[in-house]
Amino acid sequence: MTGLARPPRRYDYVDVGPEIYVDSFATIRREADLSAVPADAEKLAVRMIHGSGQVDLADDLVVHPLLVGSARAALEAGAPMLCDATMVATGVTRARLPQSNDVLCFLNDPRVPSLAREWHTTRTAAAVSLWEPHLDGAVVAIGNAPTALFHLLEMVLDGGPRPAAIVGCPVGFIGAAESKEALASFASEHGIDIPFVTVRGRRGGSAMTSSALNALAQEEE
Template identity: 75%
Template sequence: MTKPTRPTRRYDYVDDGPAIYTDSFATIRREARLAHLPANAERLAVRMIHGTGQVDLADDLDIHPGLVPAARTALRAGAPILCDATMVASGVTAARLPRGNEVLCLLGDARVPGLARQWGTTRSAAAVSLWEPLLEGAVVAVGNAPTALFHLLEMLADGAPLPAAIVGCPVGFIGAAESKRALAGFADRHGTDIPYVTAHGRRGGSAMTASALNALAKEEE
């Protein structure tokens, strides 16, 4: 096998991995407005911004004051992470998990297509129903489908076991902003206070959600 050679250096750029990492977080702290967030959630916010490249994301973040301790306690006790999308699950860094926690996405379960047809909903929403035996004390993450977040909230309102924390950052133009408002207003509407983090508006996605999970899994940056 031919040994690869480095191409001729033609651009001026930083190529030291640790330096890029450190300088990125320093830039975020310098440019983002973080004062309105819970003090214990600063590193969470910084990682979410790092995952999107958008410092103004901080203005849309809504972080329950109990989110960070609730999620960290659950993960240190071995709780699973339940994800609505494979890309979210794939973005979780295994080395950061405190107890080798299971990271599960049930979208590929054979039961999902039939449930989606029967209920007239998306596969993402149907897959969330399969979380029920695992929900109690889990950390759940919705980073793709607004229907999945709505479905989860409806399950919880109907009496499903309560997760320890919800990372609710679905992305999109139809239902994303509305599902996040429903998450933020769940305690007022249903009387059940579940710690959560969300990014209001249309922004969201797998990278943002996985970044949040990685921050919750381990405090160190």
Template identity: 60%
Template sequence: MLEYIRDGAEIYRQSFATIRAEADLDRFPPDVSRAVVRMIHASGQVDLTGDIAFTPNVVSAAHEALEAGAPILCDATMVAAGVTRRRLPRDNEVLCLLGDPRVPDLARDLGDTRSAAAVELWVDRLEGAVVAIGNAPTALFRLLNLIAAGAPRPAAVLGGPVGFIGAAESKEATVAHPAELEHLLVLGRRGGSAITSAAVNAIACEEE
């Protein structure tokens, strides 16, 4: 019989203790640090700290939005599935519109990806929302273009798309965007659904 730790709470305790011992968290405010710890936990990479871009008030802005009942707008069903509903303070709506029947035709009309087209359908829910983008750079680019054209501002943009084409560029564009959006992002090629939903979960509830 293989021996291993069987207590789930103890696994979490030791995991977070290991992350805090090994990761360089000094440059983060306490609330951002708590979110970064969970993002590292989701990725298994303590060097993630070197690629984190954030605004100082991003956690408080996102948490206050969730406390006010704001929706969480996700670019992928995997991001939405990773949000722990019991951590949400107001039973917040977690929404991914990638499967909306309007998306294929809209993508064709826009000459863009389905992920980007789904973001077009966020507009009436975007003001004060928490945006969680973990997969598609085109979704983040489309969001930035919509805001530049006058669409409502979300409370915060979390996570960051993963990949080799456009991922790094979309996040750099978010950091440099003239709207100065509140953001917590993994720069470069890294990112993904697990990291993004981990950021949402950490911000939704302070319990580690």
């Protein structure tokens, strides 16, 4: 009908979508050590590994014991997801959202460039301040910019609204590991206990972060 034709098959590979999906998660469970992950966060860990392609990610995952329950309760109540980057927001499967929740990213807001210049910070960090009217009880996802995670924690320390849960997985070589360590030690150092998931070290990124959001949005794998 379209004039298109599949090229001759020359490689042996699985090309049935549902089979790929099921086999991928079975492979992860077979190869990854999930013993240190809270029981209700197993599917979260599996999806994050799926989003990264690295089964050893499980060794670096840090999951707050109340993360899954807190995030799901917030989403069921209609809370928004706040994302640091459009790639993270785009990766959220809207059909999984329990209340057709808003998925918001303010990185392209026209106010951001001037705020970043005024505050001598990155645009991604400046955009986090625009979350404030939506932040109380929200599910927050930071997958790209360490400066955004530091900025969020500084907002909370300054008395700002507290999210219900934080997915803090910025990627990179400058500040990424340090920002995630600040998140992991936030309760012990400052007495403010916000449920979170993070991955120690330099790894992170949009795919891993949106995978975590999709797992938190719906228990079904």
